[in-house]
Amino acid sequence: MADGRVERGNQTRRTVLERTMSIASVDGLEGLSLGKIASDLGLSKSGVFALFGSKEDLQLATVRAAVEVFVERVVRPVREEPAGLTKAWRLCELWLEYSGHRIFPGGCFFYGVSAEYDARPGPVRDEIAKARADWTRYIERVLDEARTAGGFRQGSGADEVPQLAFEIIALMELANAHSVLFEDGSAYERAGRGILARLRSVAAAPDELPERPPAIDGPTAAPTSSAAAS
Template sequence: MARTRTSGPARTDGRVVRGNQTRRLILARTVEIASVEGLEGLSLGRLASELELSKSGVFALFGSKEELQLATVRAAVKIYVEHVLRPMEELPAGIARVWHLCTGWLAYSEGRVFPGGCFFYSASAEFGARSGKVHDALADARADWLAYVGQTIEEARTAGELRADTDVPQLAFEIHSFLEAANSESVLLDDFSCYRRAAKAVHARLHAAATDPELLPELSTAKV
């Protein structure tokens, strides 16, 4: 009995560890597929075949295609945070932080962290006119990102580095539009010069709103 009590939890823990490892392996592949082929391109059978796993094992981890799609969105959010938001944590509030957030996003898209460009741009286009849990998850992710951009701009305005009359939601919208336009054009036309043009557009917009343009890093500091 003593051996049974000792070995039982060990076996359970081992299964949990293996299950978590398999889940990470699957999601690393699903974010790649979805960024190129869309979330509808995911299937439990395809993943089992590509990753040489049992279909029943993949089904046990996710249960349905919708749950697989939702897990993929959550995995993509984590990757996005690590590449776009995490590098901003140590930067002080101000116009330079806004600038580096924008150029960091452009570098994320140009560097093809996701093979198909920005995961959320393509997935949002795919599910934008639909309803349901996947649509809601993508809408929440987009709203969170836009809120972060707006907050970063507002902090720069509060710090006195952007004009007091700056229309923060409008500026956030314009900047976001420049970034997404570069992503879209680069994916469709395989033309990466658009990233430099987007950086130039963002820089000009921030320069016009700055209380002291010298606080804005030079365009040459763009990561693209």
């Protein structure tokens, strides 16, 4: 009986977080309300409060849940691939698919909540910053592994890696912002072309990278806010 209660609590938690991730990707983390979410999902308000305790706890749990989704969609599929720039490109391609296919209805979850919290100190901002820093470090690691495996042209040094990672992330996030604002899925192809050109510029064997990125079917409509949807 105790195990059953725990499992029901875990299932309720998963249900709530699926909803809060979708809401936050459109309306922001400040748009979350324990009472409204309980009402929307037909759950006990006291039960939801017992699981999360406060709005800040709910916001933190939402960010952590979004990290798990991101890792599952973008990071995990390439973990076992051999080091090289083809792995780096595949990682970027997965990110573009994650944003373009609207895994979260508002596009990249972390792009949106970063803009919301970048100048607001506190635990939620710290959690978002940690997620962003972990992602940047992972891209840098994949690129540096490609370099040490001989994937960079002769004369390229480790100092090129942080700059390359910065430019790649900038292209991906601009594609996300342009696509969400203008409902224009072609931004992902343009970003993909820019990323491939940048990777080829440092590659020892540029022919191993594709000439053009595959088309990503972007969204055809702007995300709907939770307020409008209700």
